[in-house]
Each structure stands twice: as structure tokens, then as C-alpha cells.
Amino acid sequence: MFLSQLNPQQRDSAIATLGSESFDVLVIGGGVNGVGAALDAASRGLKVALIESQDIAAGTSSRSSKLIHGGLRYLEQYDFKLVREALHERELLVSTLCPHLVKPIGFLFPLTEKFKERTYVGAGLALYDALRGFQRALPWHKHLSQKQINEIAPSLRPDIIMGAIKYFDAQVDDARHTLSVARTAARHGAIIATRVSAESLIRDGRRVIGVNAKDLVSGNPIAIKATVTVMCAGIWSDELHAKFDLKAGYQVTISKGVHIVLPGSAIKSNAGIILKTPVSVLFIIPWGNKWIVGTTDTPYTGDRAEPIANQEDVAYIVDQANRVLTPKIKVEEIIGVYAGLRPLVANIKNAVTTKLSREHTVDRPAPGFVSIAGGKYTTYRIMSKDVIDLAVNELRKLTPESVTDKLPLVGADAYFALVQQVDQIASQSGLEVETVSHLLNRYGSMISEILLLIKESPSLAVKLATDLPYIKAEIFYAASHEGALTVDDVISRRTRIAFEAENHGVDLADSIAEIIAPVLGWSNKERKTSVAAYISLVDREQDALGELISQGEKVNS
């Protein structure tokens, strides 16, 4: 009945609808929690709209460690309920909701001491495995012999690593997953518009009855009427509370987390590695034929939309990883660096409006207005359900329970059959088997839409660049079906070229703009402006990274 396609025509129609109709629920923010809330509400049969001031997942939801995990560190705090809940979500995502996007991933937990540490870590991992209950989408943990460690991870230093335990968690392309949740919400009728910013609240007495928004493309104001407004603004929550003149029951402090990206050749291992650090843990995570290593945890007060890593962040990551790696990683090997900002919630003393779980908070600072912040990516579905459970009280009508635990995302249907039909799809489409697998792991059953594009324009079957897995059809599709409106949207979030390509994809920006220009109806000038905007974003990031590389000797010594 509804379409999941996001593109300029859909956006135009969404903008018109936002200003002319009224909604049960209006969601502010298109991170994973906002799109999750929109999906939760739409799939309960409610009339829903979502506005996002930048691009879907442009905030924290494209900058995480990309792990779907129970959180081993919570075991040390005896928070078994939280771990069990996250492990339940992990199983659901891997096996039912989006198996095409969330994949099991093995980690080695290296041990530097023979007996006491093995007993302690082994018991922890046994508990971690047991807490998931009877669902078993991922293998059980396993103690490894020295020989097995050498075979799996030759890069682990044999002089200090006395043993290791292999356990499993799951991995996701966070921006792609958030986009898929958004498209699923659209398929269930949610009206979604990016580059629309919430500016102020519309009130009737104390009650909030909507939002005065601004279309950031045209500059036009839009008055959006809704019975309840749901704010999922992550690190922007405090800023918006102040702007909306709301007395919230919680505050959000911001902590920066940085990751570095290395070529596959930098570390020899067939599994990820987790290390305990003095402050937290460090993950060495396989990412296609690259490695993502991180993260840090430092207070942050700078620009929220464009967090940038500094020299200390990178030096810390390199130093921690090099405690166990041989040969050591070198700063000059770093391909990319990205920083993300964690929204950490703290309840305001004596606040009556909030309900604080261990990690996230829901709040009702005014009639007709609720909000949520905190938590982690893995439990977005629970958070979305919690905030919509609170929001529906404002509707004063009977509303069905959440059904998102039974609702696969777009592309998930038939995925398990399609992976067994890769050879047939390859021979029918003329694509390489490797390319078909790559497409299935990004689009699931929606691969059919990509194949249709290729049938109409065979030149789109060609790879964008020889050293990257993406074909040109994916770039076109990013604008025609996935709501990309700029070169940055395509390079940074629809694909991950921004940190996967050696030059951050700057050399590809022109060809990407050429592919998406007809879909977006761009003039030559608009095309150049979008390319220039991406290059200047990279320049700002490169300034920091360039300095680091020149300081490489110092960091590595």
C-alpha cells in the first residue's frame, strides 16, 4: 500500500503533507531511535511524520563501533538484566529482523596470564552466552590453544599472549541499518522528510500541539500539527530543550569516541580482538578488507554536527592496540579516522517526569511532548517502544501494543533463500558472484530493485572503482530509493567510502555527482556545489589527520 522509496519526489510530497495534514505522532530526529520510534508508531496503525534536520543517521547513528552486542563490560557491574535484554535484541536482529544487515562476528579475548585470568574471563563469557537464553543464532564461546591462536591471529604477540577465548557478537553497518528502519517506517505509512529542522513548538496553553519547522532546502517554514511530539535528538537534546523552553527531567552530557581505519594488511587475524584497557575496552574489528579500531571516551564540548578526532585520540588507540600486536601498527598506515558523540543521560535531581533505565531515559516535560535519550544502538527497538508507549497516553484512544519484534525490516524477507541462490542470480544478471553477495548483504531482497536498474541501464553494472566493492547502480539507487540528497550523503552514509577509500573518496566525488545529478535534477552549478561541500568537509578532517601523520614518528616511538 505504501512505498518505502525515499527520493526527491517523495520528499516534495512529504513536505506538502507535513504542512497540510495533522498527525498522531511527530518524531524529531532521524537517528536510529527516531526512525525506530516512527516505525513503532506507524506499525501500531498511527499516523506518523518524522523530520530530520540533516540526513538519516547523520548524527551518532553513523559513527558507532558498529557492534550489536550485549555489552561484556556490564557483566562486571552485575547488570545482568541489561545484558540479557541486549543479547535478546542481538538474536532477534541476526535471525529475524534484518539478517541481511546484522552478521555474527567472532572476537578473541587475549589472556596475558595462564590460570586466574582464564577462569575469570571464561566464567564471564559462559555467563554471557547463557544469558541469551534458548535462542542460539550465534556459536558458543571456545577456549583456544596456543597453536590455534597462532593460526587465527598471527598478529597477536606470542611473547605476552598466554591464551585466548573466542566468543561471538554481531556487526552492522549502522547508517545502512538506520536507513532500512526509516524505509520500513515509510512502507508502513510514515511521512519522512530530511533537511527539515524543528525550530519551535506550537502550543495551545501548556499543551504542545506541533512544531514550527523549517525546510532547509527551500528555506520555507512549515507548521506541523501533531497530537504528540516525540523528540529523539540524542546529543542535541539539551540544546532543543532550551530552544523549546522546556524544563526537562534529564540532562545529556557528551562523550567523544574515535575510531581509526586501517588496511587489511596492517593486522593479520581471522577474527576481531577485544582488549581491556585501563578505562574501558578497545575493539579491533574486521570491516570488509579493512580494520576498524577503537574507541576512546573523553568529555566533549565542541561542534556537535562535525566532531573531529585529535592527536591524543589517535595516539591512545594506536598505543592500546600495539600493546598486543606484532608488528605494531603505524600512524602512517591509517586510512581514515571518524569521531562520534555519545549521548550520556543523567537524571535531574527530584525530577518527576522521567523514568531512567540503566542506560536510557524517557521524559514528558509538557503535555503533548515526550522525549528519549541515551542507551545504545543495540537496544534501539526497546527504546523506541518505550517512548511510543509513553507517547500513546497523549492520544487518549486505545492503541495497539508494539509489534516491532515480529516485523522484519525491508529487504529481510527471503534473505536466507536468496543467499543460497547467489549463483543463479549471478548467471541471470551477468554480475560476479562476489558482487551479488555484496549486494545481498546490503539490500537483501531489495537487490531486485538494483537489478532492475541495471537491466534498464547496463552501464550501471560497472564498479565505481576497482578497489571498492560498490557498483554504479548502488550510487544511483542511493538517490533514487534511499533519500540521498548530496554527495556527502552517498559517500559518508549510503556507502562508507568516506572511511574505506584511501583518499576519503574525494577522487570519486565528481563521478558520484554525475550519477546522481539526473535523479536529483541538478544543474551543473548544483553538482559542483555538492562536490565542493564534500571536499571542504574532508579538508577540515584532513587538517587534523595530516598533522597526525606528520607527527607519526613521535606517536609510534
Ligand SMILES: Cc1cc2nc3c(=O)[nH]c(=O)nc-3n(C[C@H](O)[C@H](O)[C@H](O)COP(=O)(O)OP(=O)(O)OC[C@H]3O[C@@H](n4cnc5c(N)ncnc54)[C@H](O)[C@@H]3O)c2cc1C
Ligand atoms: C564512538 C561510539 C561508539 C558506539 N558504539 C556502539 C556500538 O558498537 N554498539 C551500540 O549498541 N551502541 C554504540 N554506540 C551508541 C549508539 O551509536 C547511540 O546510542 C545511537 O546511535 C544514538 O542514536 P540516537 O537516535 O539517539 O541519536 P542520533 O543518531 O544522534 O540522532 C539524533 C538526530 O536528531 C537530529 N536532530 C537534532 N536536532 C534536530 C532538529 N532541531 N530537528 C530535526 N532533527 C534534529 C540530528 O540531526 C540526528 O540525526 C556508540 C556511540 C559512539 C559515540
